[in-house]
Amino acid sequence: MELLIRNGTVVDPAAGRTFESDVLIKDGRVAAVEKKITARGARVLDAAGKLVTPGLIDMHVHLREPGQEHKETVASGTCAAVHGGFTAVAAMPNTDPVADRPEVIRYVLEKAREAGRARVYPVGALTVGSRGKELTEMGALREAGAAAFSDDGRPVADAHVMRRALEYARMLGVPVISHCEDLSLAAGVMHEGLVSTMLGLKGTPAAAEDVAVARDLILAEMTGGRLHVAHVSTAGAVRLIREAKARGVRVTAEATPHHFTLTDRAVAGFDTNAKVNPPLRADADVAAVREGLADGTIDVIATDHAPHAAHEKEVEFDLAPFGLVGLETAVGLVFTELVAGGVLDVVTAVAKLSINPARVLGLSRTIAPGAVADLTVIDPDAAWTVNRAELVSKSKNTPFHGFKLKGLPCATIVGGEVHLAARG
Amino acid sequence: MPVRHLLGLADMPAAAINEFLENALPMKQIISRDIKKVPTLRGKTVVTLFYEPSTRTRMSFELAAKYLSADTVNVSASASSMAKGESLADTARTVAALGADLVVLRHPSAGAPHLLARMVDVPVVNAGDGMHEHPTQALLDLFTLRERRPDLEGLKLVIIGDLLHSRVARSNIWCLPRFGVDVHLVAPPTLVPAGLAALGVTVHDRPEDALPGAGAVMVLRLQRERQQEGLIPDVREYARLYALNGERMALARPDAYVMHPGPMNRGIEIAPDVADGACALITDQVTNGVAVRMAVLYLLMLGRGD
Ligand SMILES: [Zn+2]
Ligand SMILES: [Zn+2]
Numbered sequence: 211m212e213l214l215i216r217n218g219t220v221v222d223p224a225a226g227r228t229f230e231s232d233v234l235i236k237d238g239r240v241a242a243v244e245k246k247i248t249a250r251g252a253r254v255l256d257a258a259g260k261l262v263t264p265g266l267i268d269m270h271v272h273l274r275e276p277g278q279e280h281k282e283t284v285a286s287g288t289c290a291a292v293h294g295g296f297t298a299v300a301a302m303p304n305t306d307p308v309a310d311r312p313e314v315i316r317y318v319l320e321k322a323r324e325a326g327r328a329r330v331y332p333v334g335a336l337t338v339g340s341r342g343k344e345l346t347e348m349g350a351l352r353e354a355g356a357a358a359f360s361d362d363g364r365p366v367a368d369a370h371v372m373r374r375a376l377e378y379a380r381m382l383g384v385p386v387i388s389h390c391e392d393l394s395l396a397a398g399v400m401h402e403g404l405v406s407t408m409l410g411l412k413g414t415p416a417a418a419e420d421v422a423v424a425r426d427l428i429l430a431e432m433t434g435g436r437l438h439v440a441h442v443s444t445a446g447a448v449r450l451i452r453e454a455k456a457r458g459v460r461v462t463a464e465a466t467p468h469h470f471t472l473t474d475r476a477v478a479g480f481d482t483n484a485k486v487n488p489p490l491r492a493d494a495d496v497a498a499v500r501e502g503l504a505d506g507t508i509d510v511i512a513t514d515h516a517p518h519a520a521h522e523k524e525v526e527f528d529l530a531p532f533g534l535v536g537l538e539t540a541v542g543l544v545f546t547e548l549v550a551g552g553v554l555d556v557v558t559a560v561a562k563l564s565i566n567p568a569r570v571l572g573l574s575r576t577i578a579p580g581a582v583a584d585l586t587v588i589d590p591d592a593a594w595t596v597n598r599a600e601l602v603s604k605s606k607n608t609p610f611h612g613f614k615l616k617g618l619p620c621a622t623i624v625g626g627e628v629h630l631a632a633r634g
Numbered sequence: 635m636p637v638r639h640l641l642g643l644a645d646m647p648a649a650a651i652n653e654f655l656e657n658a659l660p661m662k663q664i665i666s667r668d669i670k671k672v673p674t675l676r677g678k679t680v681v682t683l684f685y686e687p688s689t690r691t692r693m694s695f696e697l698a699a700k701y702l703s704a705d706t707v708n709v710s711a712s713a714s715s716m717a718k719g720e721s722l723a724d725t726a727r728t729v730a731a732l733g734a735d736l737v738v739l740r741h742p743s744a745g746a747p748h749l750l751a752r753m754v755d756v757p758v759v760n761a762g763d764g765m766h767e768h769p770t771q772a773l774l775d776l777f778t779l780r781e782r783r784p785d786l787e788g789l790k791l792v793i794i795g796d797l798l799h800s801r802v803a804r805s806n807i808w809c810l811p812r813f814g815v816d817v818h819l820v821a822p823p824t825l826v827p828a829g830l831a832a833l834g835v836t837v838h839d840r841p842e843d844a845l846p847g848a849g850a851v852m853v854l855r856l857q858r859e860r861q862q863e864g865l866i867p868d869v870r871e872y873a874r875l876y877a878l879n880g881e882r883m884a885l886a887r888p889d890a891y892v893m894h895p896g897p898m899n900r901g902i903e904i905a906p907d908v909a910d911g912a913c914a915l916i917t918d919q920v921t922n923g924v925a926v927r928m929a930v931l932y933l934l935m936l937g938r939g940d
Contacts, residue, residue, distance in 0.1 A: 404829030408644060410744035410766025410801060413828060480745030524723055526743035528764070 212236050213626060214249045218257030218587065223264065223561035224576055233262055235583040238626035242579055255621060255628065257587050263560045264575040265297030265584030265624065268537060269567040270362070270387075270440055270464060270512035273299070273330070275321060276314065277306025282517040282604045284321035284330060287537070290515070290603035291328035292629035294537040295619025297584040298329035299515075300571060303340065304363035310335035310346045312354035319355050327629060328622070329584070331357035331571055336375050336386060342366050345375060352382050357571045360387035362440055365422055367393055372426060376435025385436040385462070385570055390422035390447065391488065399528045401474040401489040409477065411527060416495060419488055420446035427454040430461055438570055439463040441514050443488040445498030452507040462570050463502070464510035467536060467543035468609070470499045470553075476609050482523045482530035483609040486516070500553045503562065510570060511562045513540045517605030535603045539610045545590055545617025556590070587621035594618050639751045639758045640930055642767035644808040651809060655777050657929035657937070658922070665701060665924055675704035678935055681734040682761070683725065685711040685741045690896060691761050691770075694920075695738050698927035704935075707734070722746060726753040736935050739763070757934040765799050771895055772805030774926040776813065778918050779850060782891060787814035792844045792886070794820040794876060795854025795903055798827045798865070802895045803854060807835055818844045822876065824865045841876060845885035852893040853878045856903045869902060879905035891915050 213235040220231045220243065232247040233240060268291065274282040282290075284301075291299050301318055303309030309318065315332045322330035334356030338344045340363065348359055359379055366372045366388065379386045395418035400406050402413025423439060427450055430437035442448060442463050451463050468486060473496055476484040484490060502508040516533025523530050544563065548554040554562070564586075568575040577585065596613045598606040622629045637650045664672055680699040684692055692708065699706045711725060722741070726749075729737055736757045739747045744764035751758040762768040779786060791810060797803050797819055807830075810817050817835040819826070820843075830837050838844040845851070858869055866872050883890065892904075892914040900906045909916060 402828050404832050407827035407829050408804070408833075410764050410804060412765075415828075480748050521721075521723075524749075525721055526741070526749060527745045528743050 212249050212252035213255060213623070213628065214247060214252040215255045215257050215262055215585070215587065218260050218262035220577055221261050221263045221557055221560045222577055223557050223565050226557055228557060233577065233585070235623070235626045238583055240577060240579055240581045240583050243577060255587070259589070259591065260620060261556065261560070261588045261590055262577070263586045263588060264564040264577055266295050266541070266563045266586045267298045267300070267567040267571070267573070267575070268296045268513050268515065268540065269300040269510060269571060271299040271301055271515040271537065272304065272517065272533070273301045273318070274517060275305060276317060280519055284318060285325035285327070286602070286604040287515070288322060288325050288327035288330060290535070290537040290601065292622040292624070293602050294539070295541045295586045295588060295622050296328055296537060297586060297622055297624045298331060300331045300333050300357055302360060302362045303333050303335040308335050308340050309333070310338050310340070312350050315351055315354040315356050328624060333358045333360050333362070333387060335359070336361045336366060337371060340364060342368055342371055345371070345378060348378055348382055352384060358385050358387050358438070360389065360440070362387060362389045365389050365391040365393060369425055369429065373429050373433060376429055376433040376437065380433060380435040384572065385438040387438045387440050388426050389440050390419055390426055392418045392421040395421065398489070399485060400477050401491045403474055403492050405474040405477060409480065411477070414489055416444040416446055416491060419444045420450065423447040423450050427451070427459055427461060431457070431459045434460065437461045441466050441469065441488055442499060442502065442508055443469045443491050443495060445495045448498045448502035448507055452502065452505070455507060462509045463507065464512040465499045465503060465508045466512060466514045467540050467547070468534060470496060470503065471543050471547050472609065480527045481609060482525070482527055483534055483607045485527060485530050485532055486534055487532035500548070503548065504553050509562065509566045511540070511544060512567065513537055517603055518607050519605055523607050533607065535601065535605055535608050537603060538601050539596055539608060539615070541588060541619050542594065542596070542615030542617050543610070545588070546615045549590070550616060583623055583626040585623040586619055587623070588617065589620050590617050592616065592618035592620070637934070639747070640769050640934065641747050641751060641758065641760045642808070643769045643772055643805050644767065648812050651773065651776070654773055654926065654929050654933060655780065657933055658777050658925045661928035661932070662922065662925035664928070665921070670701050671703060672701070673703045674932060675699065675702040675935060678704040678735040679733065680704045680706050680736050680738060680931060681729055681732070682706060682708045682738040683711055683729065683740070684709070686762070688740055688762065691740060694923045695761060695927050698924050698931055701924070702928055702931060704931065722749060723753060726750050730754045730756070736931060759930060759934065762801055764801065765804070766801055767805045768801040769805050770923070770927055770930060771802050772809045773930070774919055774923040775806055775852070775893060776809055777926050778893070778915050778922045779891070781918070781922070782915070788816065789814070789849045790816045790818065790847050791850045791852060792818045792820060792848045793852045793854065794841055794878060796825045796856055796860060797821045797830065798825045799857065800854050806852070807833060811835065818848070820844045820876070822866055822872070825860065841878070841882050842885065845882055848886035848890050850891040850893065851878060851883070851886060853904045855895065855897065856899060873902050877903055877905060878908050880907055883908055889913060893919060896920065
C-alpha cells in the first residue's frame, strides 16, 4: 500500500528549512521526497497549502492506565494524541500501580499495540512507588521499554536520591525528567500573587520551582547526568536553565502550551480547569517562558496532558485535582500563540514538537527516504474554535473551551498509516 | 441591573452596594421596634448551609430571616453530609430539590459559593468562603461607618491583623476605597498576602507607622493556630507588637472609631479598655449586621427584576 502526500510544504527542522515537495510512503517507510512524484494506485493525500512535518511527539502525557481508566485509557489517550497531530507520546509512570516494575511498562506497551494509534514510550518511575526513597531497577525497566525515568506528579524531595538517580541514569544513557517543586514552599493551589490574594486561595510562589530547578541543575552538573526539566513555568527557572546551558550542563527543558498562553488570571471565577501543577503564573513568567522558547533555552513543547473526570473537577477549587487535557489543543496553541504571535518561526516550532523531544528520548525523526513514515500534516491557516464537547479524550478538563485558534492537524501518519483528525 | 447573588464585593458595582445599604436603613428601624416582625418574606424559605461553625454569623442571618417572617432551615454540614463524603454539588441538588428560596453558605473553601451559584437556581449569599470574601460583613462595616460619617471621602481607616487569612479584610479592601476611604493595612510581613499594594491600599509593617491621623481602626481576630503554622513566633509577641492598646490609639485622631468583626480575643489583638471605649462601634456592628442581612435577603428574594 502506497500513500502519496502531494503538494505539501515539507518542514525539515533537522536541516532548518521548508520546501515544496511530494512525499511517497511505501510499506510504512518514506520512499521518496521529490518535487513531482507519480505513483499509480497510491492513495493520494492532497496537502496543498499544508505543512508536512516529522511526526509530532508529546513527551509528557498522563494516560491514566492502569488504575484510573475512568479518566483516560491508553486507547482513548492515543486517540486524542492522533487527533492532536501527535504520532507518539511518552507516558508518565504515575499510574496505579506506579510504573516501577517491568510488568507495568510491558502492560502499557501491550495496550498501545492493541489500540494501534499513536506510539507510546513509557517513562519508568525513578524511585519505587515514586516515593522518592529507593531507585527502581532502572536497567530492567529500560529493557522492558522505558524511554526515560521520572517521578512526575511529585518531586524527588531528597537531594541524595536525585544525585544517585542522575548518576545511574547516565550509565543507562537515558534522561531523568524532573518535576521541579520544593514541597515545603508549594502548599498552594495556584500561583502566589495578586490573583491568589484576590481569590483568597493559597498560593505557591515561583520560588518553589526555582529552588528545585537550581538544586537539580547543580546535581546534573556534578554528576554529568542528563536532566530534563519538565513543565518550566517561571522566569527564574528559565534564567537558571539558560545559565546552566551556557556552562555546558547537560540539561534540556520543556514548556507547555498552557504555560506560554495563560496567566493566573485564568483562575478568576474559580475555574478548576485552570488548576494545574505547576500553576499558571504571572505575566512576567509567561513572557520569560516565551523568551526561553525563542532563544533555545526551552527545547521542547509538551502538553502535560492530565485528564480528570468532570465530577472530580466539579468541586471546590482547593479540593479539585491538578491538571488539564492538552493533546488536542497543543498544535492550535503553538501556531496561534507562538508562530502567529511572532515568537517562533514554523521550523523552530515544529522542531520543539518533533525532533527535539525525539532527541531527548533517544529517538529519530526525519523525513527522508528510508525513515519510518511518522508524519503530521498541519493546516496552518485553519481557523477553529475549541469545543470541549468535541474532544475525543475521555476527560474534557480544558480551560481553552471557546478559544479561537488558527492551526489544525489534518492528518497524523503513524508507520505509514493515516489517522485523520475528524475536526475542522 | 439587579444583583442575583451576593458572592463577593470585588465585582459588585457601587450602585448595588448602595442599594443594599439604603434598604438596610428601614430594616434597622424594624429591629428597633418592640415587635420585630414584618410579613415581607412570609412563605419563603431560607436555608443556611454552614460547613464551618460560626454561631454569630448564622444567628445574624437567621434573625434577619425571622424578622422578615421567612422560614429558616439550618444545615450544619460539617456534622452531617460532609462527614459522609457528600460533595457540595450533591448538597446543592438536595437543597434545590427541597425548595429553598435562598441559600446562605459558609464554607472553608474559597469560591464554594460561586460553585453553588452555578448549580442551583435560587440566590446564593456568601456568608464567608475560606480566605476569600465575607461580603455581608464588609457591607455592615460600611453601613456602620456611614451612620457616623455619611461622607467617607478622605477618612483614613487602618486595618490591623492577619491580612493573609482574612476574608473580612479582603471584602473591605474591595469595598471601602470605592467610597473614598483611604485604607491602610498593618500586619507582620508573614501575614501579608502577595501583591496587596497593587490594590490602591498602603501596607505597613508596624501599627505605629499607620495609626497617625487615622479616623477609624479595624482590628482583626488573630487565630492562635498561626503560631503553630510558624507564621508568627509567639502570640504574646504578636500582642506586644500589634495589639491595639491605649498607647497606640493615642496616635490616631482623638475621635477615631474602633471596629472589630468579632469574636474578640481581648488582651491579644485588642486591649479591653479600647474594645469597651467610647469610640468603639463593635456592638453597633452586630446590630447593623442583622439590618444589612435583612436588606440582602429582601433584595435578593423580592427586589429582583427577573
Ligand atoms: Zn509534573
Ligand atoms: Zn505531568
